[in-house]
Amino acid sequence: MIPFAKxxxxxxxxxxxxxxxxxxxxxxxxxxxxRKILPQVVKLLRDFDNRESKMLPIIKExxxxxxxxxxxxxx
Numbered sequence: 214m215i216p217f218a219k220x221x222x223x224x225x226x227x228x229x230x231x232x233x234x235x236x237x238x239x240x241x242x243x244x245x246x247x248r249k250i251l252p253q254v255v256k257l258l259r260d261f262d263n264r265e266s267k268m269l270p271i272i273k274e275x276x277x278x279x280x281x282x283x284x285x286x287x288x
Contacts, residue, residue, distance in 0.1 A: 220232045228245055230236065235246040246254050268281040275281070 222229050222231045224230070225245075230245050231247065233248040235248065235251060237244050237246065264285055268278075268285055271281040271284060272278050
């Protein structure tokens, strides 16, 4: 065992965290995003945010989140 080292992967829980990974956390938990898939994750998040934003007017108009979920095929 090395007494100390830097810029090496570590294991937290059952997750390997590499030095260039992105770590995001809030009160609900923590997620580790490998740098190599960051562009894919950002695209997915933008797509999700776009769909969620489009649902707001329907929720306000219909007074029902279920109608918006139905229209956008979201479960």
